[in-house]
Amino acid sequence: MRIGLVCPYAFDVPGGVQFHIRDLAEYFIARGHEVGVLAPVDDLDADLPAYVTSCGRAVPVRYNGSVARLTFGPVTSSRVSRWLEEGGFDVLHLHEPVTPSASLMALWASTEPVVATFHTSNIRSRAMHAANPLLRPSTEKIRARIAVSEEARGTVRRHLGGDAYIIPNGVDTRRFAPDGAVTRWSGTPERPVLAFLGRIDEPRKGLQVLLAAMPTILDAIPATRLVVAGPGEVAEIASRLDPRVRSATEFLGAVSEEDKVALLRSADLYVAPHTGGESFGIVLVEAMAAGAPVLSSDLEAFVAVLGDSPSGRTFPVGDIGSLAGTVLELLRDPAERERLSALGLRRARSFDWDVVAGRVMAVYETVIEGADNSPVEPMLRAGLLSRLRWPMRGEV
Amino acid sequence: MDVLQVTTMIALVLLAVAWYLSYSASRLDRLHAKVEGAVSALDAQLVRRAEATLELATSGSMDPATSLLLGDAASEALERHTHHPLSHDLLDGQTFAGREGTETDLTETLRAALPEEAVTALRRDPGSPGAVALGRVEASALRVQLARRFHNDAVREVRRVRAKGVVRLFRLAGHAALPQVVDFDDDLPPAVVD
Numbered sequence: 001m002r003i004g005l006v007c008p009y010a011f012d013v014p015g016g017v018q019f020h021i022r023d024l025a026e027y028f029i030a031r032g033h034e035v036g037v038l039a040p041v042d043d044l045d046a047d048l049p050a051y052v053t054s055c056g057r058a059v060p061v062r063y064n065g066s067v068a069r070l071t072f073g074p075v076t077s078s079r080v081s082r083w084l085e086e087g088g089f090d091v092l093h094l095h096e097p098v099t100p101s102a103s104l105m106a107l108w109a110s111t112e113p114v115v116a117t118f119h120t121s122n123i124r125s126r127a128m129h130a131a132n133p134l135l136r137p138s139t140e141k142i143r144a145r146i147a148v149s150e151e152a153r154g155t156v157r158r159h160l161g162g163d164a165y166i167i168p169n170g171v172d173t174r175r176f177a178p179d180g181a182v183t184r185w186s187g188t189p190e191r192p193v194l195a196f197l198g199r200i201d202e203p204r205k206g207l208q209v210l211l212a213a214m215p216t217i218l219d220a221i222p223a224t225r226l227v228v229a230g231p232g233e234v235a236e237i238a239s240r241l242d243p244r245v246r247s248a249t250e251f252l253g254a255v256s257e258e259d260k261v262a263l264l265r266s267a268d269l270y271v272a273p274h275t276g277g278e279s280f281g282i283v284l285v286e287a288m289a290a291g292a293p294v295l296s297s298d299l300e301a302f303v304a305v306l307g308d309s310p311s312g313r314t315f316p317v318g319d320i321g322s323l324a325g326t327v328l329e330l331l332r333d334p335a336e337r338e339r340l341s342a343l344g345l346r347r348a349r350s351f352d353w354d355v356v357a358g359r360v361m362a363v364y365e366t367v368i369e370g371a372d373n374s375p376v377e378p379m380l381r382a383g384l385l386s387r388l389r390w391p392m393r394g395e396v
Numbered sequence: 397m398d399v400l401q402v403t404t405m406i407a408l409v410l411l412a413v414a415w416y417l418s419y420s421a422s423r424l425d426r427l428h429a430k431v432e433g434a435v436s437a438l439d440a441q442l443v444r445r446a447e448a449t450l451e452l453a454t455s456g457s458m459d460p461a462t463s464l465l466l467g468d469a470a471s472e473a474l475e476r477h478t479h480h481p482l483s484h485d486l487l488d489g490q491t492f493a494g495r496e497g498t499e500t501d502l503t504e505t506l507r508a509a510l511p512e513e514a515v516t517a518l519r520r521d522p523g524s525p526g527a528v529a530l531g532r533v534e535a536s537a538l539r540v541q542l543a544r545r546f547h548n549d550a551v552r553e554v555r556r557v558r559a560k561g562v563v564r565l566f567r568l569a570g571h572a573a574l575p576q577v578v579d580f581d582d583d584l585p586p587a588v589v590d
Contacts (some may be wrong), residue, residue: 036439137423140423140427140430140557143427143430143433143550144546145549152421161552162549162552163548163549165546227499336575362538362539362542363542365539366441366539366543367437367546369433369436369440370433370434370436370437372433373431373437373440374429374430374432374433375429375432390456
């Protein structure tokens with residue numbers, strides 16, 4: 001199958017959407033499909049994978065309440081058209097199609113069957129409502145809408161109407177599979193290890209909640225170790241800590257992927273005290289895939305990742321007492337942690353790329369079948385008037 | 397204003413109106429085409445699901461009682477498909493021919509016939525005819541879900557455009573019947589999902 005993927009954000013800048021597209025493209029290429037990715041780039045000299053075509057330099061613009069690196073304008077437009085023409089794709093898969101960037105332009109110019117994936121859960125309604133009459137005819141070209149989470153699906157329903165099918169982000173779970181090795185973070189019954197991952201100075205990651213719960217935890221199990229992996233200013237946070245908590249806490253700073261995996265594999269308990277801003281709990285999937293028992297705040301995204309018969313425990317967002325109580329309960333109950341670990345390993349498999357990409361492929365096939373069975377689209381009929389209705393490829 | 401100017405103005409306005417009507421009609425035409433494609437994709441997936449279920453029933457990997465139940469539900473669905481085919485012009489009085497009931501029955505039978513133990517047993521021997529058929533049931537059931545959702549989204553878009561005043565006033569939809577959403581239980585058996 002010839003698949004065209006369009007990324008609205010600069011491909012050489014790290015981000016969830018970019019990683020998702022990269023992994024999806026590489027998964028399909030490894031299985032013999034022909035895949036092309038169209039994306040803006042930040043650095044024109046950046047070393048891009050062979051399957052990526054640049055549609056121009058991304059420009060920082062204020063949109064939807066934050067600065068995004070997007071691309072637009074006539075140069076982009078003609079590059080989008082050329083890429084579509086040269087690609088001859090069987091299916092076009094656009095990401096964030098209502099973001100004013102490459103995806104929207106590809107949607108406008110496309111004649112292929114279109115699949116769209118919605119990632120964000122925080123589209124500002126004002127912009128969307130204002131632009132709706134403009135966007136509507138374009139969004140009607142989309143044959144299948146995918147949302148990466150329940151929240152993203154809610155956004156689609158509110159702002160575009162209709163529904164979206166949920167396919168979560170994929171994780172390469174095999175990379176995290178437990179190997180039984182003892183590392184410097186392996187705990188013992190007397191000295192259990194709690195793991196935290198995420199920026200330490202970003203309040204939404206919730207490190208402050210966990211640190212506030214530590215005195216109670218140390219009162220009951222004095223040798224507990226808290227291992228914190230994530231970038232941020234350590235000195236500033238450490239200086240404010242109770243000396244007992246300070247000596248129980250190891251700040252690793254930003255860690256390599258290998259260390260992150262090793263930490264999750266060895267920890268007795270992975271704690272995710274996030275207070276908001278998570279639309280998809282990928283870090284929870286990684287912890288579960290590594291066999292770490294999970295204790296997380298009850299954010300909507302996290303509860304969704306843990307599933308209907310939860311493969312992890314939760315506590316109310318920001319509730320320090322409940323967090324400390326549950327940590328102690330779990331640290332004292334190895335059988336329960338064993339059970340959570342087994343449930344987590346199983347749950348994580350449903351987020352593996354094998355499952356996720358299989359579903360995306362099922363969407364492609366369904367959409368292509370629908371397009372093959374459609375009568376000829378009016379815009380493909382020859383004639384003067386039809387040219388006025390939709391901009392034809394290359395006309396822009 | 398001289399006559400020429402007035403005539404030009406009127407001509408321009410008429411041209412604009414004509415363009416807008418033509419644009420709206422083609423937009424609606426495109427949406428109708430999308431619904432037609434989606435409904436035939438759904439139809440094809442439903443047939444595949446029933447055939448895969450029949451294959452599972454006759455694979456010899458299930459107990460006779462379960463096989464009989466599955467075979468019965470699958471043949472019922474296939475029979476409805478052959479006896480009440482969707483008309484050639486899908487928008488000409490198109491409804492889903494009352495097949496929702498039989499498809500829901502098939503979904504429920506699959507759920508009852510495939511509890512966790514049965515799925516685990518089938519998957520134990522990945523090469524066996526039962527496991528292969530189960531794989532097909534899974535794949536087609538997932539595609540039924542997708543096709544039905546995509547179809548219903550397309551139907552909602554058509555209905556929204558057709559509710560517009562200009563579309564109704566100028567009868568831009570022609571004789572095409574108003575497409576209906578298709579509603580039936582298409583949940584995958586829970587044991588198959590994980």
